[in-house]
Amino acid sequence: MSSKIYEFKPFNVGRVVIWTLFALVLLVAPLVFTSSLSQTMLSQMGIAIIVCLSYNILLGQGGMLSFGHAVYSGMGSFLAIHTLNQVSGGWPLPVSLVPIAGGLSSMLVAILLGWVTTKKAATPFAMITLGIGELVWAMSLMFPEFFGGEGGVSGNRVAGAKTFGITYGPQIELYYLIAVYTFVCTGLMFAFTRTPLGRMLNAVRDNPERVEFVGYDTQKVRYFAFIIAAFFAGVSGGLAALNFEIVTSEVVSGYRSGAYLLFTFLGGATFFFGPILGGILMVLAFVLLSEFTKAWLLYLGLVFLFMVMYAPGGVASLLMMNLRVAKFGHLRELWVSYLALGLTALVVLLGAAAMIEMLYHLQLNAALGPELSFLGGTLNSKGLNSWFGSAFIMLTGLGLFELCRRQFAREWGQIQESIEKEIKRMETL
């Protein structure tokens, strides 16, 4: 789980470059993707990035597997939308500060519930977050006065003082507000990993017994981290409330918590920037993949399963491993294998996806006849040819993929060995 940190002392050039690039990407993205769909998606990505990063304070840095993080992002959403409605009613608070209100209220909730939650780490922690998540979700339907019942609470973000003529009416203005929040929150959360508390949190994750012997209260460390994570989750919830202008009880549901967990893990919990990738993937999956195919949850589940088995560090760890290979100049030897792996994987996916889509078609759209269009072609979900063809494609692909994988595993092992040797050699110098 340990990661090597590349630093250029005394002035960390790499870090400055990366953060500038990050700011530039946030700044330029809506100018490149100008359609209204991409603008809403970019806004949602910003929100998702904050919440996944905040989740990773618990999962990646604290080793706390939470099944109830949506409680904090959701409570932030609700408090923010109520604040927004008060602003519409005449409170002298600029709309741009409403997410902070959401964050602070989530923090309060975390101060209340966190002490109990963080009493234990590991499995009991997971269980109690699950319990509290269910508790809050069930309560959201019991108190329609606050949670708005089935219909939710709606608001209007064009309210209050219009500083510099910014009304937050057009999506692009809101996007830039979200971008600013995303940048600042990401920066703050990164800074948090470098504080003594952030370091202690890592220690509590790795060896709580020893931390207690050194004289720290592990529960207190977890509790503080929990509150901080809740604050950022609340900020993202507040931004979501501004973005959608409606908050329903779905935002505190277990499904939402599950999605945070899934995508933070997919992005990579062991690296700081993993959840950023996770947040982007989350929006892509929820908005694009769900449009593209009805079977998206199945694909998602399968991807998750194989990710846990073969790359428990998520996408980020895959990236970093290849970066290490590239650093030692071995990436050139691998690209043929990568190409072969990618192509054969595509063939497997093609065959499997055709069969899955045919199954879904049979189950959901049987009334429309047996024909369905798949990637420009037509499949007959009741015809032997289509089934045989896709099964044949999948099995062939699977066989070829296995061959390529073995070859790749061999090469990969050799390269890792040579890198280890190289590192040892450099150490002796």
Added chain:
Amino acid sequence: MEFYTISLLNGISYGMLLFMLSSGLTLIFSMMGVLNFAHASFYMLGAYFAYTVTSVLGFWAALLVAPVLVGLVGAGFEKYFLRRVHKFGHVPELLITFGLSYIILELVQLVWGRSSVDYRVPVALDGPLFTLYGTQFPMYRGFMMAVALSMLISIWLLLTRTRIGLVIQAALTHPEMVEALGHNVPRVFMLVFGGGCALAGLAGVIGGNAYVTEPSMAFSVGGVIFVVVVVGGMGSLAGAFLASILIGVLQTFAVAIDASLMSALQTAGVMLTPETFGYALWKLKLSQVAPILPYLFLVLILIFRPKGLLGKREG
């Protein structure tokens, strides 16, 4: 009196079902340290398998075949997936079962559709068992209790009186020693996981037609069985039994009671109006609160008795 007796019986039969579910979960947890997140999904799988087998071979065959099938699926999952992430630690193990729960849900919807299926109580068990104070108690509920009880006894006998049970118990505390004595501990793990899943499948067979067989059945019961396992004490079979009955009875009574704090205060002579502070809380009926009672119970147990009712260890 009638209300109490019938509610108590209903509560016990629901609790028995919960116990069948949580016994598998607690066995798996105490042996392997894995909190199987997909346990409720195996319950659902059991119900759907039973539905299909019933339509071909009849209910009694399903009672036998469906749990075996579910057990095989579980054992296969342990062998080919779970075992591989064992070296990464407990969190990936939990996560992989979490991913499995998504996949099973989608596959079930893919094969059997998104609405509920018509899985019925067999004709031989349809009808009242006895009539108490003019209310009929269904025969099927009695059957559920009988199955659960016989299951409890056979598990207990298996674990304490047979050779394989002794090996399992030994592997629980001293896996290295057991391995050194020549037993295949990974295979024991696979058996336990498959067996636990088969128990969940059995619960699905008899619970699926007592309640509704639909894709959301796993989610609705999933949270409650975790509560049972934690409240009873992680890894304690007797604790799971006690907690199941307790939560089953508690929930059944709460659903049936149509009273609120406000009505209680009214009988005591205190009148509350919509202007009173916290009116939303006072006017809540106990039946409305019923779904959250298990979770409230869980939080309270974790605060005041973290090792659970009959648990021996914390954390």
